Amino acid sequence: MTDENYEEIDLAKDIEKVNRFARRELSPEEIYCFPLVLCDNEPDRDNERFSVSALEELAKLFVGKTGIFDHDPKGKNQTARIYEAQVLTDPEKTTSDGEVYTYLFAKAYMMKSEKNSDLIKEIDGGIKKEVSVSCSVKKKICSVCGRDIFKKSCAHKKGEVYNGKSCVHILDEPSDAYEWSFVAVPAQKNAGIKKNCTSDSDRLCEEVSRLLYLADTVLPLSVIKKLVYNADKERLCEIKTELEKKLSKRPVVQLCSELALKSASKKNNNSQFRL
Ligand SMILES: [Zn+2]
Structure with missing residues (x-):
């Protein structure tokens, strides 16, 4: 797809798409929609980049996912979807890696309220945004x-040049997208995209550790992690399913906002999405 496919935000038209995710029918007056670039194929500061096919896959995975604005630690309800x-x-733009610049463009909505009116002004004012995404590949x-x-490490080092070609790590085949965050920062040269990509097995270990911890085990988190990271991956998947079943039966109220967002986006339901 090219830039010509870029569709301006038309609230009257987009409200239908928004309402697929809302808990009740929303009107265009109630919401604020904005565009953002989630990630691209430009190598980042860590000399890592997404493949174009990974971006295509992420486009599917990120729809419906919640994002947070973390520029204001007190802004609890400042979430968008x-x-x-x-x-x-x-x-017209080529990446440092020699590819046509390709990016994941998204549209998000948030509820209009007095609380976030300043934030909306900032976004409208075109302040540069730094987006950070979290996914697994x-x-x-x-x-x-x-x-x-x-699978197996090689002798090449990220950022070093081999036969005139700089070594980068290409992130491919995303399996899940978690959350994204959005930081309005004053215009600066290096504002851009940060990503936090982990391998599937690391992500699984983290998730099982978190669930075990939430399940009121008497073990401290450090011990849980040691056990989990040494466990058989297939068995971990089974444990994860069991824990999710068990935990879904109780109300999740006292989690910190980040965890609540994570589990909300994971389960893909609207119950904890407080817009
Ligand atoms: Zn290599």
Whole structure:
């Protein structure tokens, strides 16, 4: 897809898409919609980048996912949700890796309220935004030798140049997208996209540790993690399913906002999405 596919936000039209995610029928007057770039194929400060096919996959995974504004630690209810995402290209721009610049463009909505009126003004004012996304990928490929370094590491180092080509790690085959956060920062050169990508098995270990911890086990988190990281991955999947079943039966009220957001987006239900 190209930039010509870029669709301006038309509230009268987009309200239908928004309402697919809302708990009750919302009117265009009640919501504020804004565009954002979630991620792209430009190598980041860590010399990692997404493959174009990964961006296509993430476009599907991020729809419906909740994001938080973390510029204000007191702004508890400042959350937004992505209602549409698509991959776009800028044919006039080339990445440092020599590819056509390709990015994941999304539209998000939030409820209008007195509390977030300043935030809406900031976004409207075109203040540069830094977006950070969190997802897991199945593969991390070395751009020099093509090896999936999740399976076996190679001799190439990120950021070093081999035969005139800089080594980057290409994040490929995303399996899940978690949350995203949005920081309105004053215009600055390096404002951009940060990503937090982990391997599937790391993510599984983290998730099982978290669930075990929430299940009121008497073990401290450090011990849980040691056990989980050494456990058989197939068994961990089973444990995860069991724990999720068990935990879904009780009200989740006392979690910190980040955990609440995580579990809300994971379970893909609206119950904890307080807009
Ligand atoms: Zn390599």
